[in-house]
Amino acid sequence: MASVSVCQYHSGGFSFENCKRNALLEADINKLGFSSPAARKTGTTICGVVYKDGVVLGADTRATEGMVVADKNCSKIHYISPNIYCCGAGTAADTEMTTQIISSNLELHSLSTGRLPRVTTANRMLKQMLFRYQGYIGAALVLGGVDCNGPHLYSIYPHGSTDKLPYVTMGSGSLAAMAVFEDRYRPNMEEEEAKRLVRDAIAAGIFNDLGSGSNIDLCVITKGNVDYLRPHDMEHHLIHTCLNFAHGTTGVLTKAVTPLNLEVVEESVQTMDTS
């Protein structure tokens, strides 16, 4: 069963080599009073739907580090192959690297078979890798694409279980998005209706989940064509209306003005290197 792949698989499961080192580092850092860096997570809403001609994948664009937004416009829809894309929720590094590894292996596999890769192949590769790491790779994925057997959509959990369904949602905002899907999904929708459904599902996640926000990215995959719409929609009107309050909205009780007289001590000019 010789197969060409980028990463050499060890025989025998998870490699615990670095765990002892990490534990020692953690203990040393804590002794000095610092805390080790928190993994950046994509508290997220991702979803996908199968429609008449293909699949529509959707994702929000917020990446959080604890309770702070680390990236306001990160891209959660990852390329796997020309006809297959994958949305990722969970630990940002894990989803990024996992999808890149499988994308690389799938390209080699595709060159070896001489065929366009199938979604079920990508699903197999992802689930076998995640199972091997017993859930320690925190990647929850929505995998979608169109191949010779039609459109396919899978949800893949960090422990390596997968479900093949016509509509799926993942991430912290998945419940809000699933509510929209359960209400309005129909089999064999038209493209515009499917895009509107996915957009509304992600919007539900953005508005009702703290871990999701910013813009909505969409990816429409059909036979022979992919529309990567980034950003498809920017959900910012809610924020802007809140920030402009008219004078006098809040009553003023007292007012004290202290003029600070500053004098210029030193003035220097540094030109920026814009070459």
Add this chain to the structure above:
Amino acid sequence: MFISHNFEMDSFSQNPEFTIHSFFTFLDTSIMAVEFEGGVVIGADSRTTTGAYIANRVTDKLTPIHERIFCCRSGSAADTQAIADAVTYQLGFHSIELDEAPLVQTAASLFRDMCYRYREELMAGIIVAGWDPRRGGQVYTVPVGGMMTRQPVSVGGSGSSYIYGYVDSNYRAGMSKEECLKFTAEALTLAMERDGSSGGVVRLAVISEQGVERQVILGNQLPKFSTV
């Protein structure tokens, strides 16, 4: 057979993002298999849960291992899917080597070997059922821990606790195919009624010399019992 894994969750309890996905996806379930003259009837509910959220309400827990051998999966979704994939490969290879249809007992042994060898790491309760030319319809149960035994009727999953009494009192040897289908559907309906981790639709399959016939009983078509 619902086991809480709360020790995993503590470090994540402050993080809203992990509220759902720090749980394992479970097939805590109701599954059942019955032998009859000429084949077997197998059935399962369709619910997969992550904590209190239903991740998939139309799961297919009746997984084909070979042309006339199926397995009913309960326990951890990831573990049972991985085991079933591995056994499907092993059995397919064995069948090609033999140039013959594999025995149901062989499939059950493969499941047992894997479930027993990795018993500390796995959470899988599996019922293997099928038809082979040598011994006809057979049901083998491989519960958590890796025991294997043949039984004329077997139930599994968290919902099975509620229907042992029903199954013991209503099973008769020598039932026909239709009687077995009715028996399985009613038993699973009762289990789904009482067990929170079971629900959705009832999936049934009949495996015999003629092949496999599958059917689905939707929620509103389930048999009705007293509405107390």
